[in-house]
Amino acid sequence: MGKTIRDESTASAYWAAVNTFCPLSDIHVIADAPVGCYNLVGVAVMDYTDAIPYLENFTPTSLTEKEIASSGTTEVVRDTIEKLRGNGRQLILVSSAESEMIGSDHEHMLQMHFPEVRFFPSDSLGENEWQGRDRALLWLHSQFDDAKPAIIEPGTVSIIGPTYGCFNSPSDLAELKRLIAGTGGRLQHVFPFESSLRDISDLKNSDVIIVMYREFGLALAEALQRPVLYAPMGLDDTATFIMELGRHIQKEQQAAAFLLEEKRTILRPLWDLWRGPQAEWFPTVRFGVAAARTYAEGLERFLGREMGMQCMFSLDSAVADNTSLRQEIAANQPQFFFGRIIDKIYLAELDAKTRFIPAGFPGPIVRRALGTPFMGHSGAVYILQEIINALYDMLFNFLPINRVAASGEAPAPEIPWSPEAGELLDRIVAKAPFISQISLGRELRKKAEALAAKQGKETVTPDIIQLLH
Numbered sequence: 001m002g003k004t005i006r007d008e009s010t011a012s013a014y015w016a017a018v019n020t021f022c023p024l025s026d027i028h029v030i031a032d033a034p035v036g037c038y039n040l041v042g043v044a045v046m047d048y049t050d051a052i053p054y055l056e057n058f059t060p061t062s063l064t065e066k067e068i069a070s071s072g073t074t075e076v077v078r079d080t081i082e083k084l085r086g087n088g089r090q091l092i093l094v095s096s097a098e099s100e101m102i103g104s105d106h107e108h109m110l111q112m113h114f115p116e117v118r119f120f121p122s123d124s125l126g127e128n129e130w131q132g133r134d135r136a137l138l139w140l141h142s143q144f145d146d147a148k149p150a151i152i153e154p155g156t157v158s159i160i161g162p163t164y165g166c167f168n169s170p171s172d173l174a175e176l177k178r179l180i181a182g183t184g185g186r187l188q189h190v191f192p193f194e195s196s197l198r199d200i201s202d203l204k205n206s207d208v209i210i211v212m213y214r215e216f217g218l219a220l221a222e223a224l225q226r227p228v229l230y231a232p233m234g235l236d237d238t239a240t241f242i243m244e245l246g247r248h249i250q251k252e253q254q255a256a257a258f259l260l261e262e263k264r265t266i267l268r269p270l271w272d273l274w275r276g277p278q279a280e281w282f283p284t285v286r287f288g289v290a291a292a293r294t295y296a297e298g299l300e301r302f303l304g305r306e307m308g309m310q311c312m313f314s315l316d317s318a319v320a321d322n323t324s325l326r327q328e329i330a331a332n333q334p335q336f337f338f339g340r341i342i343d344k345i346y347l348a349e350l351d352a353k354t355r356f357i358p359a360g361f362p363g364p365i366v367r368r369a370l371g372t373p374f375m376g377h378s379g380a381v382y383i384l385q386e387i388i389n390a391l392y393d394m395l396f397n398f399l400p401i402n403r404v405a406a407s408g409e410a411p412a413p414e415i416p417w418s419p420e421a422g423e424l425l426d427r428i429v430a431k432a433p434f435i436s437q438i439s440l441g442r443e444l445r446k447k448a449e450a451l452a453a454k455q456g457k458e459t460v461t462p463d464i465i466q467l468l469h
Contacts, residue, residue: 006326007342009290009317009362011165013132014124017094019164020136021120022055026196028089030080030117031060032073032106033096052164059084073099074109081114090144090197091117097124118143130292130318133163134216137192141220146201150225153205155249157185160203160221161212161231162193167292167360168367168374169193169212175376176212176231182258183242184251208248214294215318231375233298235267235306238376266377270384278388285309285387288334290317290325290343291360295374299338299359302380303387317360322346329354336387355390415449417460424462444468 014033021029061076077093084091091114093106100121110117120139122132137160157180162169173190180187188206189199203209204224211217212231221228227248232241239259246255263271273279287309289299293316304311312334315325326346329337333352337343338359347354358365359374373379417425425448429441447468452460 006322009320009322009340009342010128010130012097012122012124013127013129013135014094014096014122015165016127016129016132017120017122017136018055018058019052019129019166020133020192021092021094021140022058023162023164023192023194024140024196026089026198028057028059028084028087028091029055030077030084030091030093031058031096032077032093032099033060034062034098055164057089073102074106077106078109078113081117085114093117093119095119095121095124100124128318129165130215134219137217137220138223140192140197141200141203141223144197144200145204148201150204152207152226153188154207155184155186155251156188156206157208157210157245157249158189158191158203158206159187159210159212159231160191161217162190165361166213167295167358167363168372170368171370171373172231172375172379173212174370175373175378176210178378179232179238179242179376180210180245182262183245183249184254184258185245185249208245210245212294213292214297215292231294233294233375233379234302235270235377235380237298237301238380262377266381269381273384273388278391281391282308283310285336285391286312286332286334287336287338288312288329289314289337289359290320290339291315292317295338295359298374299383302383307384326350336390355394357386357390415452415458415460417448418462420462421448421460421465424465428465 014031018029018031021027059080061073061080081091081093093110100123105121106119110119120136123135124132127135159173159176162173173193177187185208189195189203191199191203203220204226206224206226209221209224209226209228210231211221211228214230218228229241229244229248232238242255242259242262243252246252246258285303287299287303288311289296290313291299296314296316300311300314303309304314312332313325313328317340322342325343326349329343329346329352330350333350333354335354336357337347337354338357340358340360341363344356344363346352347356358367371382373382425441425444428444444465448460448464451467452458452464455464457464
């Protein structure tokens with residue numbers, strides 16, 4: 001038997017195609033898909049967020065049982081195309097899992113009746129969303145590039161990667177644009193997020209190509225045969241990015257000056273936090289990550305290698321074994337978990353004392369503001385700020401607050417502990433994040449003593465602790 005996948009982390013290549021094509025302003029996507037499929041992407045239920053806007057350039061064929069079971073999808077595809085012809089946009093027909101299962105292949109029909117319409121087989125059943133986006137981007141280039149020799153425009157930079165449904169893309173894109181401008185580059189295209197089909201042929205004329213995500217986009221970048229850089233995360237990575245970009249566009253002096261100014265301004269809060277008392281906590285912080293490869297590797301590099309925190313695990317969510325991940329959390333709780341909604345559910349199921357920070361989809365999180373980057377220098381400051389604020393919030397639990405007891409409630413009795421119960425409590429508390437251990441130990445101790453009193457016992461014994469944990 002094949003491996004059972006718990007809580008699938010990525011969408012299919014069908015959604016990847018829709019999220020890649022629809023940002024292009026002069027494309028209209030026809031999905032050979034069942035009734036209701038368009039609602040998922042149209043109202044962003046897929047990611048439970050507003051990361052995907054309403055798609056006015058998306059139309060399903062609205063397959064029913066009749067087409068799937070007997071007649072096939074050719075007729076409804078032809079009717080849909082007839083309704084949309086002449087709208088001034090390039091029509092692209094995309095297959096879905098349902099149309100692929102019944103063997104719908106519209107290449108011949110389109111060549112005979114609608115030669116201007118292109119067909120993209122999404123391979124919805126065979127590829128995940130990152131593989132699908134990568135292939136969709138390369139396919140756009142193969143279909144719509146003018147095949148003319150490149151005429152390089154010195155100093156120009158194009159970004160490949162921002163598509164609908166990518167976590168935190170508005171903020172990270174804004175930070176990437178800021179770094180390019182500061183280094184002296186002239187932004188030519190953001191493909192496909194801020195582009196049209198007309199821009200595809202111009203991509204190869206860029207001096208440098210920046211691939212925003214490590215999950216996809218490299219195939220297209222390599223096809224353009226231009227120097228390629230990845231969008232950076234963390235301090236060293238960003239400094240290297242600035243200097244490398246400056247070298248490629250022959251703005252090395254401006255890049256060096258910009259990097260020096262970054263240290264004086266954008267990175268100043270990081271330096272202040274490093275010199276402050278909260279820096280004493282950094283070596284005690286244990287964190288875990290389950291996110292897309294870009295964020296998993298970037299957070300491990302920045303927080304673990306550069307800030308000296310303890311990275312317990314950093315998993316690419318596209319290939320992570322979620323069953324093993326849940327077991328890892330149960331055995332060793334990180335203090336911070338950067339992840340998806342499924343990871344937050346695991347933490348809740350285990351009653352973990354872990355602070356969850358969203359770092360990927362799917363998840364009920366809004367990331368449309370430009371002030372929450374993970375990438376670049378601004379991202380380094382933002383992430384560290386979030387962690388330190390959370391640490392201060394955790395410290396609030398240590399305050400000796402005199403809570404008002406409920407009316408008629410008797411004060412909890414003080415009951416002695418057996419040595420075995422004390423040892424068990426210590427072992428349980430030791431598994432919790434370091435800064436949470438005091439509050440967890442105090443909470444378990446109070447609950448154990450109250451339960452022992454309720455049961456009429458004169459001593460807290462290990463069986464009492466086991467009932468609570």
